[in-house]
Amino acid sequence: MPESIMTRSVREILTSPSIGSDVRVQGWVRTKRESKAGLTFLEVSDGSYFQNVQVVVPADLPNYATEIPKLHTGSSVMVLGKEVQSQGGKQAVEVQAREVSLIGACDPAIYPIGKQKMTHEYLRDFTHLRPRTNTFSAIARVRNVLSMAIHDFFQQRGFIWLHTPIITGNDAEGAGQMFRVTTLDLDKPPRKEDGQVDFTQDFFASGVNLTVSGQLEAEAYACSMGKVYTFGPTFRAENSHTSRHLAEFWMVEPEMAFADLEENAQVAEDFLRHLLGAVLEKCPLEMEFFKQRVEPAIIDTLRAVLDNPFKRLTYTEAVDILKKSGETFKYAVEWGIDLQSEHERYLTEKVFKSPVILTDYPKGIKAFYMKLNPDGKTVRAMDVLVPGIGEIIGGAQREDREEVLLARIKEMGMHEGPLQWYLDLRRFGSVPHAGFGLGFERLVQFVTGMGNIRDVIPFPRTPGHIRI
């Protein structure tokens, strides 16, 4: 008989109730409120929804005196019962239990995740248990919605999802230190005559690393399939101790053939709007929670990005505005410097009060692959800056002229040898193309208002820390 009862998720029960129907609920107890006089209330979560379902346990159940006292926060349970209209004021639907089984006990004396308030920092020590809290389960659902919105956006526009390699032979493209991948015996690696480690004897017969970006590989496919995007993990071995850096993070990198910088900027703007709209539509309870418990202005901030067109101006114009602002910055503004976060925030939060897309940066502060402007001083780069967080997207039209690209490689002191394949893309049927990169965890930070990037990825990796 019980086998025929349908298991429904908490989300299903609360969002499309079927009053009077038998139902099975499986999940974890969040809180228990007891009445010795005759009732126990369980709040059960199964992770499917921000809210929990209230299970009403009557005292006449056969195991009420033996099993119910063993239920504590964190215990897993299976409940058979009926969906009914709640007599309490805080929820429309609840489950009237007919049978409650303790599946896995949880000793409250030693369980690290209690009902009391816990700091994000404390919960970082319990990476495996923190998804049992409101905050971290909400973040996981927001990550999921954002991930699918990313695919929706590009799939609707005919982009191909390209799986670029994790292990790469590319050298760092100015994107920071890389993690070496090797199977050599580190206690006694083979050495060449000059004493250097001989990587020709390594697994791939050469030195390889974990990727810092899929962009260059994405260009290869854009230059044959038109529009592609990557969405996967990337790695940086930088010794960065900040609330905005991870050693392993996810990046989204669209790349479009026959596209210039203006089209690139438009796609980036439409993309961000699509993502924010998806979260506001599909995660209203989560967003309300972040507003109440994390960042009071978060929903207003996202709406402002949705409702205001992004302001576009060149780096040179931005420098003029900053120099004439009369504002005293910690770092003085001068044409040619890389803008500091204080400058970026001044532009988005004080001058324009909207997202800003800066274009045409000095070539000296940007990567070798960005297309050189006719002025010979600037490149077709763009940064999308948003209020509260600064740069969230960086992109560029790529240099599509072989001789100019080669000159830039040499100018920056890089070796052209390993980049012959990349030069081939310009040698054989070159086309104008452009793309950008979005740090996924930075996006999640922006959307949720969470202050520390370690709290918006399930299992964070930072220098000195890899708990699981």
Next chain:
RNA sequence: UGGUCAGUAGCUCAGUGGUAGAGCCCUCGGCUGUUAACCGAGUUGUCGUAGGUUCGACCCCUACCUGACCAGCCA
């Protein structure tokens, strides 16, 4: 890698050169269709580590460890 701040009960935090504190959690009792439940009682400590100053150090000094934040690097 530099700068700043912090480390006291399971958690969040007060605290004073002179006997270690609160709230929460937890346990027990009471009460109640409860819902951040409520009321009462109770348990809980190498005050980060090692030196030093002092009659006496959780407090002052030094070093170290750990963490957070800011900056740089970047996404």
